[in-house]
Amino acid sequence: xxxxxxxxxxxxxxxxxxxxxxxxxxxxxxxxxxxxxxxxxxxxxxxxxxxxxxxxxxxxxxxxxxxxxxxxxxxxxxxxxxxxxxxxxxxxxxxxxxxxxxxxxxxxxxxxxxxxxxxxxxxxxxxxxxxxxxxxxxxxxxxxxxxxxxxxxxxxxxxxxxxxxxxx
Numbered sequence: 001x002x003x004x005x006x007x008x009x010x011x012x013x014x015x016x017x018x019x020x021x022x023x024x025x026x027x028x029x030x031x032x033x034x035x036x037x038x039x040x041x042x043x044x045x046x047x048x049x050x051x052x053x054x055x056x057x058x059x060x061x062x063x064x065x066x067x068x069x070x071x072x073x074x075x076x077x078x079x080x081x082x083x084x085x086x087x088x089x090x091x092x093x094x095x096x097x098x099x100x101x102x103x104x105x106x107x108x109x110x111x112x113x114x115x116x117x118x119x120x121x122x123x124x125x126x127x128x129x130x131x132x133x134x135x136x137x138x139x140x141x142x143x144x145x146x147x148x149x150x151x152x153x154x155x156x157x158x159x160x161x162x163x164x165x166x167x168x
Contacts, residue, residue, distance in 0.1 A: 039130045040086035043138035045077050045097050053081025054142050057099030061085045062122055064092040069122045086134065092127040095138070102142040109141060 022028045045054040057077045062069040072093070077083045085095070096117050098104045104112040108126035112118070117125075128138055152161040 036132055038087045038089055039132045039134055040088050041128050041130060041135040041138040042084035044081045045140040045142055046081060048141040048143045055079045055081060057097055057102060059083045059085060059095050059097055061093055061095050064094060064127060069094060069119050088130050090131050093130055094122045094125045094127055097140040097142055101144055103145050105140060105142050107138060107140060
């Protein structure tokens with residue numbers, strides 16, 4: 001049996017093929033391989049509530065295999081809020097959106113805290129089934145992160161400085 005990590009001859013029943021042995025410096029001739037073009041998914045990222053396009057940030061795509069998630073690719077959101085993840089092998093995927101002003105959110109709407117989503121949060125999300133075409137309409141709704149305002153005081157309680165930080 002041939003796995004996806006090996007080069008295989010497609011002449012085997014079931015399409016799994018048989019391994020092709022090639023020694024170092026050698027060659028294997030008269031072997032035919034069929035590559036599938038893969039598929040993908042695309043959509044837009046909008047602000048929850050207003051529906052306005054989020055014009056910066058990135059989508060990270062994870063493939064689900066054997067009950068685990070594996071980062072596959074990261075694509076940028078354009079100035080219209082559009083993204084497209086292409087050339088993905090057929091399978092099940094989950095995705096997250098993140099930007100400097102928005103916390104991570106999954107395709108299914110789960111907001112993740114901290115540095116991003118955990119594997120458990122990703123596995124609990126709505127999977128996107130990818131075949132050999134691009135699945136459209138895989139949209140995200142993002143919510144802006146909070147704002148922290150701080151004041152620095154001296155020992156007597158007099159404010160000597162302030163700072164504001166916004167983001168995720």
